Amino acid sequence: MFSLKFGGTSMGNSEAISQTAQIIISHPEPNKVVTVSAMSGVTNLLISAANCATETNKICYKNYLQEIQDKHLTALKKLVNNTDLYRTGEEFITKKISGLSGFLHALTIIGEVSPRSNDEIVSLGEILSAKLLSLHLQDLGEKSDFINLENIVSKMFDKDHTEANKEFFECFAHKLEKLLTPLLEKNITPICTGFFGKIPGGIVATVGRGYSDFTAALIGKACNAKEIQIWTDVNGILSTDPRIVPEAHVIEELSFDEATELANLGAKVIHPQTIWPAVKNNILVRIKNTMSPLDAGTAITKEGKLSTHSFKSITIQKDITIITVRSTTMTESGVLGELFQEFANHKVSIDLVSTSESSISVTIQNENENKNLQQLITQLEKKFIVNRENNNTIIAIIGNEMRENIGVAGRFLSALSDHKINVRMISQGANQSNISAVISQKDSKNAVQAVHKKFFRI
Template sequence: MIVAKFGGTSVADAAAINRVVDVIVNKQASGPVVVVSALGGATNVLLDLAHKAAAGELLAALQMVEQLRDRHLREVHALLGSAPEADELALEISASFDELAHLAEAFRTLGYLTPRSLDTVAALGELLSSQIVAAAFRHRGYPAVWIDARDVMKTNDFFTRAEPDVDAIALASQEHLLPLLQQGKIPVLGGFVGSAPGRVTTTLGRGGSDYSASLIGAAIDATAIEIWTDVDGMLTADPRVIPGAQLIERISFDEAAELAAFGAKVLHPATIAPAVQRGIPVFVFNSRKPDGKGTMIAFDAPRLPVRAIAGKRSTTLVKLRSSRMLLAPGFLRRVFEVFETHRTSVDVVTTSEVSVSVTLDDATNLGAILQDLAAFGDVAVERRSGIVAIVGAGIADGSRAIADALIALGPIPVYMASLSATGINFTLVIDDEQVVPAMQRLHAAFFEHAS
């Protein structure tokens, strides 16, 4: 059994969806479960229209509803033509958009959005796209069955970032997925979407379709999890920044997780965790080039000083200085409890005897965090910071990699430097506008000159 997840660009239109069918029919003997994202860009539109409605812009919101309706119906008819199922599916989809229009009117009346209502709206993209993809399989004569993801992906009720209930997902997969696989059928479901107790709709957060695929893979003990996207695999850098970025054919779980957490766009940072726990290899392929090598993510990979370079812009640097830190047991624990209280993750940390500096990816709760931290000492903030990460399992193996990285940066100022506890990630905090030039310099030093 395998799980194959297709991102938004891989199901963007009828032509892309037909490529998905082509990919999967060649894997029928492997027992595939298909997980799909919303049609490319649809989730952004759904969230945008909800916010516009709540802000009183009902006409604009309803126009967006109709544009989305037209787009989905257009792809249905392009895929299914005049088949009877086309009309049936079109009616179901149109009814969903009627309901969305009613929700938009309710948001306008209320004047605000709750996290629960945002999840209800955001989930629609995956619920509809998965029905369309399942119908495309059947239209071409393949035994696909649509599964409502809410019947499988069980979560808590932390809306917009729901946490999965792994045991409940395993039980639901045994009930809804395994019997179909045993019958030779192809289950198709949306990623990103789940349900809390009472079957209340939730989502796993942006990028959560990858996470859904990994959770389902772990639940059914899949032999592999495949992530199909619009790039050839994991690369030595973001190709939008480094046009000459090279394909990584094999990478370790730890390295891939570090790259994902520090800006690599191919994988959601949480994607790999369920696969790691079960030892399931993850493959990344290009849906436009199904015969490509792709990238294999597994426990073992050739040990290199530098595997790839990642970068992340628009991060926030928070500095706390306090003489009370000196020889004070439990001081750092109390400081980090502030971030826990405000549900904010810390990326990079450096400490000295009397100071601690951290970077934040999400500054939503920064005001409250700074207010609480002020009780510990003097706080300073740099809002336009960036991060570059040099990732490689052998970066700390007595090689010159760290020294070479600093030399390659030349005149670019470095404000923080941190070698991860696992010794596979050397992270540098620099000015936001220097992230791109820094990545270019580092990639040239470790990959272009070496080749």
């Protein structure tokens, strides 16, 4: 059994959905479960509709809903020729849009969007795209079934499951197995929504956008898949962002650890939480290109494969803030624990840490740029001297090869200094597979190009 996930570009329009369907039909594995994201741009339209419903021009949400409905009905007309199937799809789309319109009208009165309400709104994109793909496959004579996974999760939260933790997801995987196995035994291909339900705290807030990768991984774990395939619009995971370095090359194979580091340090191809279900069952994960299905893509395995270079990939994370805390008591017992507890209390996540005898610097992503951060700084200033620096970038090099190569850190810093790029912080991962440096955001492009050229000689 294979778990296949198709992202927004793979579901972008009728032509892309048709290509996706052909990949599913021609796939060599007879038993497969498919997970899909919303059509390109639809999630953003849904978020805009929600914002309209709670702002001054409350009625404008109807324009966004009409655009979403027209987009799906246009695709339906091109993808489904059978009259009965077309009518089924048309009724489904218009009914779902009408239902969301009523929901948004209620929000115009309430005046705010809670995390659970946001989930309710965002989920429609995957519900519509999954239904479209299922109907198209049926129109082509394939046995497929539309599966709305939120119907499982909505029944799970009780006294035993009050938060979306790993224990909950283990239970969810067990329920997925019970739901999907009978369909696979009948050679029916389930087409599942990437959205898997309204969970405490909200799925976008708890798991993040791109959660459909995680859904596909949970399905792979649930059904003991041979492989989890993430189909996207690139040929695999690249040595760096090709928009910065056009010569960036596809990485043949990564270890689970390397892929986790990449996902957490800014690579957008795979969701960070995708890896742990695969690790749990030692399932191969492969990144492939929907528009170039014969390319091998990038394989992610337990051990990975060493390349001939000093490391495998360069990532960057922009909009980074550095918080530096100074105190003459920094090395005293309990001070660091107290400091980190304040970050936890204010729900501000830390990326990198650098320490000295009298100070500690940490980086946070500017998604934390909210009242919590200012409240945290105000609290810290009661005991420490606090300095804040915005507009930074984390540049990281990642690869297990660094464990066997001497002098990689020196060459990395040399590449930056040769181009007069100042390093504000530096950190090496405990597993010795990544080195990160914090630089000014204005130097981001030059830094990536300089490091890529020095190590990959392009």
